[in-house]
Amino acid sequence: MRQFGIVLVVGIMAPLVSNSSLHAQQAERRAKAPEFNNTTTSIIFFKDVFAEALQGERPTILSENSQAPAMAPSSPAGGGGMQSPATTGGGKAGEWADIISPGTIQDEVKRLNNQLAETVQNVRKFNGGGFEEARRDFTELAMLFEIIAEHDGDVRWKEFALTARDGFARAGFNSKVGTDNSFKEAKLRAEDVEQLVRGGSIDTREADPKATWDAIADRPPLMQRLEIAYQKRLKPMTASESEFKSNVEEILHEAEIIAAIGHAMQKEGFEYYDDADYVTFSQQMQEAALKVVKAVKENNADAARTAAGDVGQSCTLCHESYR
Helix, strand or coil, rough: HHHHHHHHHHHHHHHHHHHHHHHCCCCCCCCCCCCCCCCHHHHHCCCCHHHHHCCCCHHHHHCCCCCCCEEECCCCCCCCCEHHCCCCCCCCCCHHHCCCCCCCHHHHHHHHHHHHHCCCCCHHHHHHHHHHHHHHHHHHHHHHHHHHHHCCCCCCCCHHHHHHHHHHHHHHHCCCCCCCHHHHHHHHHHHHHHHHCCCCCCCCCCCCCCCHHCCCCCCCCHHHHHHHHHHHHHHHHCCHHHHHHCCCCHHHHHHHHHHHHHHHCCCCCCCCCHHHHHHHHHHHHHHHHHHHHHHCCCCHHHHHHHHHHHHHHHHHHHHHHHH
């Protein structure tokens, strides 16, 4: 009887074990890997989606390295909370924040990027006169990236500012003449601007954060930029109320650029920075340009036209003594 029971149990368990093994084998079965035809998939998919498909700039939230605002100390009454770095220390985000906004800096860098892309298209165009435009644009870029490094506001490219400043300054100095070597340098630095504008990065190098302006920007190229800002833009755009209303954003932009150049010209190392008369003219131009900014924000066409005239007068008086 005992032997019969053992045989019965074995007889019952054997099919169960067999079924379990079968289920395990079935569970481990996998579908055959698909085979792709390169001719077909190349039509459907991009080889490099970033290079071939995406257009325009990266969204600001992805390309900017924003810092969280600092915590303000608790007040005696127990109040507290978040405080923007721009309002810490008396509500002033450094000297440059009162002169040129992050938006104007960023828009100007983008504009210069487009201009340089045209200038360095080929060596013949560059050597045939494009080097003069490159010198002006790279010199302004060097100025702007020095401002970015000093600016306490939330401006893009801060982590690359000093490296970019030195590279653009060198390209500006070298572009005094049109040669194959100066073209190669200009081409490389133009690619740097393109990378930064698109949200990319450039190789950082050791740079002096206390470099004086004689190593950053020459005066003549910035004077050319001032002439464009006033003669071709600010003056005609403030000539009438209709022109003013049609060009409000451009007027604001150019006025801040003029104010920034005027302020830079007073900095240590800049040509004539130790000449009291020259510094006075630079201050007058800066103040007049900031009055234009104020007039734009107040939507006052008459005040903008008057202030723009003061910008022109300061330039004229300066040119009578300095060239």
